[in-house]
Amino acid sequence: MKKLFVLANLLLLTACDPFEGNLSVKYAFLVKGKANAVVAAGDHSAKLDFDGKKKITINLKQNGKKQKIELNLNNKLNLPNNGSFELTAADLGGQDFSSRGTVQTQTRDSELRREYESCSYQRREHVCYPTKNGVVCRDEYRTVYGRRPVEFIDRTTYQQLAVNFIHANGALLADFNGDKQSTERLYRYQGHCF
Known part of the structure; x- marks a missing residue:
């Protein structure tokens, strides 16, 4: 129950x-699923993704061929920002192995920046068009492009x-070590578009 409580409080960053x-594989092992997959011993360049909180996908290259391995989870999972996690064999959909891991997260904020950026807005204009029966007028919305101050x-x-x-049986089958980096812009102020 404690494990589920911890997992329920995890963040979405991952x-x-x-x-x-x-992915360094000490002993080849079988991953059960729709299509069973054997992960061969050796070092493999890999990408590990937590898809939709109910699936772990491992993309790796074995013997020169790309391989996609999917582990369906019995419970939703979000990794902690900082800390450890554990998934039992049952959590991993009845595999013959479990997993334990840690996540470390560092964030860095830039200095506050002030700039002008491109923007657009809709402006209502009253326009008239000549027709063979005279002139027809109506309101139309036009896109106006401009700039706005931002911080x-x-x-x-x-x-x-x-x-x-x-x-x-307690034997270490494999270990994965990886990282990722992302940058997001956080606006403190967005002025009017002109």
Whole structure:
């Protein structure tokens, strides 16, 4: 129950982009699913993604071929921003292995910046058109392009993920170490478009 409470309080930062890194496989292991997949021993360049909170996708290259492995979760999952997590074999849809990992997150905010940026708005105009029966007038909305003053910071988020895949007998099957970085613009002020 404690594990579910911790998982329920996790943040969404990890749901967008995959972690890119290395999957180091000590012992080949089977991932059960729609199409069973064997992960071969060795080091593999890999991307690990938490899709929609109910699935973990691992994209890797084995023997020169791309392979997509999906682990369906029994419960929704969001990774913590900072801290550890654990998924049992049952959580992983009845696999023969469990996983334990940690996430470390660092954020950095830029200095406050003031700039002008492009913008647009809709303006209602009364327009008249000549016709063979005279003139027809009506209101139309036109897009007006302009500039507006803004104040913002750019927030860069860097995350590191380390995950161990552990066989039911306690043996370490594989470990994944990866990271990802994203930047978002946070507006403090947006003036009128002119």
